[in-house]
Amino acid sequence: MRLEGDMTVKRVLIPVVCFFAAVFMLMNAASAENFKSLRGQADLEETNAAASINQVIEGGRxxxxxxxxxxxxxxxxxxYQINLKVNQCMRCHNWQYAAKEGxxxxxxxxxxxxxTGKPLDDVxxxxxxxxxxxxxxxxxKPLVENTFTK
Ligand code: HEC
Ligand code: HEC
Structure with a gap:
């Protein structure tokens, strides 16, 4: 019995495993060439240099x-933190503080x-x-092209 079991493994399982391994390798080779991610063509283990920190445009409207x-x-x-309890934007932009904060x-x-459409006292x-x-x-520089038109 044991011998028969071993034969099945050899005759059926090994070819099947080989077939899928070959398919997998072919797919990998194809996608490695076509695949371009936003982090560039770097291997999984590679760590890219940190992206530059861009200055926020300030002042005016x-x-x-x-x-x-x-x-x-x-x-x-x-x-400025915003979570379920705190909204720090409101300490300048809520009606009580806006004038004082400019x-x-x-x-x-x-x-x-x-x-209801009714005005409330808070946001x-x-x-x-x-x-x-x-x-x-x-x-x-935009990461992707933007074709937005009005
Ligand atoms: C310390 C005060 C302060 C805080 C906190 C603050 N702002 Fe402002 N915000 C201002 C001021 C002052 C201006 C006007 C800037 C100017 O005219 O140069 C402004 C302008 C803006 C505008 C432009 C409005 C317009 O009509 O052009 C938006 C939108 C805005 N803030 C959103 C936010 C949001 C969202 C947060 C929280 C993440 C926030 N602000 C936190 C002070 C603040
Ligand atoms: C669902 C989208 C939305 C959210 C969320 C939102 N806003 Fe606005 N906000 C707008 C739009 C749209 C306008 C312009 C039209 C208007 O006034 O409704 C605006 C206008 C403004 C203005 C300009 C007011 C003026 O008179 O010039 C300020 C300041 C502002 N929002 C701050 C905030 C702050 C602070 C928060 C968070 C507490 C916030 N907004 C949340 C959509 C939003």
């Missing part, structure tokens, strides 16, 4: 590219309850995570 565009942020934001107040739309949950819509800009 950005012009809008289309009418409904959320205004772009003209300052750095990495120190910051534009979040617009009235940010206080409107989405379901509504749907506008809590500011960076879903507002982003700062850096002076950098």
């Amino acid at each position: 950005f012009s809008q590219n289309y009418r409904q565009q959320p205004p772009l942020i003209p300052h750095k934001i990495e120190k 910051a534009p107040k979040i617009s009235e739309t940010h206080y409107l309850d989405h379901r 509504v949950p749907g506008r809590w995570f500011c960076t879903q819509c507002h982003v700062p800009q850096v002076d950098a």
Whole structure:
């Protein structure tokens, strides 16, 4: 019995394994040539040099590219935390602090309850995570081509 089992392994299993190994090697060879990732043509184990840190464009206001565009942020934001409990953007942009900080107040739309349409006293949950819509800009070469038109 044992002998028969061994024969099956030799006759069936080994050719099957060899076949799949060959297919796998061929696929690998083909994809290695065509595959270009954003991190460049580097082996898996290789560590690329760190990407350059681009300066955030600061000061003034950005012009809008289309009418409904959320205004772009003209300052750095990495120190301002936004989580479930805290939103540090609001210590300058909420109505109580805006004038004192010289910051534009979040617009009235940010206080409107989405379901009832009624204005609330604080920013509504749907506008809590500011960076879903507002982003700062850096002076950098685009990673991918952008064909956006108005
Ligand atoms: C320390 C105060 C302060 C904090 C905190 C702050 N901002 Fe600002 N923000 C400003 C000021 C001041 C301006 C106006 C800049 C100018 O006119 O040069 C501004 C401008 C902006 C604008 C441009 C508005 C427009 O109409 O062009 C956006 C958008 C904005 N901030 C979003 C944010 C977001 C999002 C956060 C949190 C991640 C944040 N800000 C945190 C002070 C602040
Ligand atoms: C769902 C997208 C969205 C979110 C989230 C959002 N905003 Fe806005 N924001 C906009 C749009 C769109 C405008 C311009 C039209 C308007 O006023 O509603 C705007 C306008 C602004 C302005 C300019 C107001 C003015 O009068 O010039 C400021 C400042 C601002 N947002 C800050 C914030 C801050 C701070 C947060 C987080 C608490 C936030 N926004 C969250 C979409 C968003």
